[in-house]
Amino acid sequence: MKGTCVRMIILIFLALLCLPFSSNQAFAATKAKVKATTLNIREKPTTASKTVGKLPQGAAVTIQGQQKEWAKISYGKAQSGWVDSTYLTLEKAKPAAKTKTGYATVNSLNVRQGASGTSKSLGKISKGTPVTVYSQNGSWLKVTVPSKKWTGWIAKNYIAFSPIPAAKPAVPAAPVPAATFYVTVNSLNLRELPTTSSKVIQSLNKGTAVQLTEKKTGWGKVKIANGKTGWVSLTYLSAKTPVEPVKIPTDGKYITLTSDNDLLKGPGTDYEVIKIEAAGTRLEKMSVKADWMEVKTAAGVIGWVHSSYIAPYKDNTDKPSGGQALAGKVIVLDPGHGGKDPGTSGKATGALPGSLEEKATLEKTVNLQTVNAMAKTLQAAGATVILTRTTDEYLTLLQRVNVSHSQNADVFISVHYNAPGNKSTGIDTFFYPTHVNEQKLASYVHEELIKSTQMKNRGVKPGNFQVIRDNKKPALLLELGFLSNPDEAKLVKSEEYQQKVAQGVYQGLAKYFSL
């Protein structure tokens, strides 16, 4: 057995070696080096042909084709022609560049053409989407998105890395033993390739039996009764034999989802996903079409869900759904300062310079703590919360504004603490005066902050800060107390105080969004 194998491999190898001389493609675009001291480049693949140039020993050429022992090459930008391939050494293929797989940590994450928040977006990817990361440029990562075939840039703050796997050759799609599955929706597209941009071969009806032969990232290769093969989304296949379609609940104003599910733009699996709704979420019924229901979320987003994932909502009254007042909202929180910019500090607390205690009273540190507390509360209320920074790093004001734009924030809040004065006290809330609705947002949040913290009310004020002035989204800047006042510095550093701030901001936002 072994001997035969080795002989076979040698034969294949020899066959491959011979191939270049009989095929015009085998050497296509491979690199080679010149072995001879000098090598003539000829106009045609024959020694009788005119010499058009000479290659020095070691010259690196690109082989574009072959005829017999002649190789068509290009050298540098200008030179090309035919050389005797006997005098070429083929270069080994370079190992693939080291890449990492990253995962989007937020929904609606922009993939941009360039490494900048103002660069054109190629499109958005949803939370959890795997991307291949090649390189970094400042706070941007160069990536490809295999599922979309995009190559572009993503802000590194929104990419998480699983442990970096050793570079391995691509694993071919895993064949699976053929098994019968059933289509769970009407009009499921059978496509030529495992991507939604691929050609539709046929539309499959609900209940259609298919033979699943291969799986590839969310897609299954199937064979249908007429012998055709193609790819379908695995989401819409079930191993269970089809049962009667689920009856769409018609009583009451609301339904809920039995599992986390996509809200689609229209009544069919072909439509774009608007967002993913969690199981148990209360949704308002809008209309019904075949097996699909049009629903509205608490945040006013309208989309379609398949009836097989719908159940009646147990409490069909008009009360706002508890605890999810910020569902569907994107809140960008900006902890002011960071890195080389410490902001103001609580020097007056008497902490020794360079001590841990001093660091704990730097504005950048307290800002980040406060924002983390706010994020927890807002997330629990259903909001998607994005932080401009999560570590002690320096960001420009423009970078902060860019996060607000790229994440399509519903509200942006920059968090700061104030100085000077060792007796100064209280909270200010700033908005940019010409921005529509921003004063309303500011007064709701401010009012609730004062209520919740019982701090001195320094008022809602117009402010000319870049993070709110250049922000196209409703934006606030909060000054949540004076670090220059030793008593107040001690207070605002406490978890209890930051909790109260979080509650106040949440109440203010809930009020703003409910109107």
Ligand SMILES: [Zn+2]
């Ligand atoms: Zn500040």
